Amino acid sequence: MRILLIGGTGLISSELASIATARGDQVTMVNRGRSGAIPPPATAQVIHADATDPSALRAALADALDTGTRFDAVVQFVAFGPEHVEHDVETFAALTDHYVLIATGASYRTPDRLELLTESTAQDNPHWEYARLKQAAEQALRTAAARVGLPFTIVRPAHTYGPSKIPAYTGNSRHPWTIIDRMRSGKDIVVPGDGTSLWTVTHARDVAGALAELLGLTAAFGVAVHITSDEALTWNAIYATLAHAAGISAAQYERQRLCVPSDALVAAAPSQSGSIYGDKMHPAAYDTTLIKTLVPGWRARIPFAEGIEEAIAWFEADPARQTVDHEANAVLDRIAGIYRDALAKSAASAPRA
Secondary structure (H helix, E strand, O other), X not given: OEEEEEOOOOHHHHHHHHHHHHXXXXXXXXXXXXXXXXXXXXXXXXXXXXXXXXXXXXXXXHHHHHHOOOEOEEEEOOOOOHHHHHHHHHHHOOOEOXXXXXXXXXXXXXXXXXXXXXXXXXXXXXXXHHHHHXXXXXXXXXXXXXXXXXXXXXXXXOEEEEOOEOOOXXXXXXXXXXXXXXXXXXXXXXXXXXXXXXXXXXXXXXXXXXXXXXXXXXXXXXXXXXXXXXXXXXXXXXXXXXXXXXXXXHHHHHHHEEEEOHHHHHHHOHXXXXXXXXXXXXXXXXXXXXXXXXXXXXXXXXXXXXXXXXXXXXXXXXXXXXXXXXHHHHHHHHHXXXXXXXXXXXXXXXXXX
């Protein structure tokens, strides 16, 4: 297959590029060339351009546009709003037989009870603009693609991790090593709520494996599907697994563990309100029937305990990767200090038996 990746060096896209080239596909990537975390496969063609700028993207693809070259599939990883997708449909209607939009599972309405999320779960996230824009992009695609007859598929990953990404509740997105550095430095590990909310984490290689099988699949045309693991863990389990993989004893981790309400975390870091209130503070477990129906035999095969060991090893292989978000650390230290002090005062004022 001839595959065009809009992106290609991100968490999921880099895994897809690796899988596709390994099976003999001809992969072309369009990206800015600024990410050096995961280099593209040696056989991939890389076009450097700002893929969020429609004019720049069309100029970069001018040869394909002029010669009538077609791609069997185009996978869009970096569209974050309806206007972007509308421009994409105009650009790729004559260039591909299958347009795949990477959306997000965060667009689902957050449940107030534990229930498996399905593709028909209402998309309604009033807290997080990122999720609303992704949802709007989906709707724009349906409308624009129908107008020109462009086959499309919408893929909704959820919380994805991998070699270059270590998951945490907050303060870890730009510098994923921060949570491991906190653990190894003996700092307080701030766990949301009482740590019992269930959350699904999926290795990027598992997501990419299913995504690769969807490309060109006529049964997936016009379909929205999420790709996630069936392994739903509590935040206590996620952090305890991180600590174990980082070489922290269970006893040491328990001394460092500190439960803090989500409201307090948002008060301390208001910029995190969308991802906390609109996503992470709610249970997230997914019904994966549809993706398993579309791709028979697929299942998420990498358990979190195994995948996170690989991720930590990736960071340890190069000290330059082990950057720390000092601003986030300062926020976490401050909020932890407040709650440690409150716990001490509560203990001191407790009635004596």
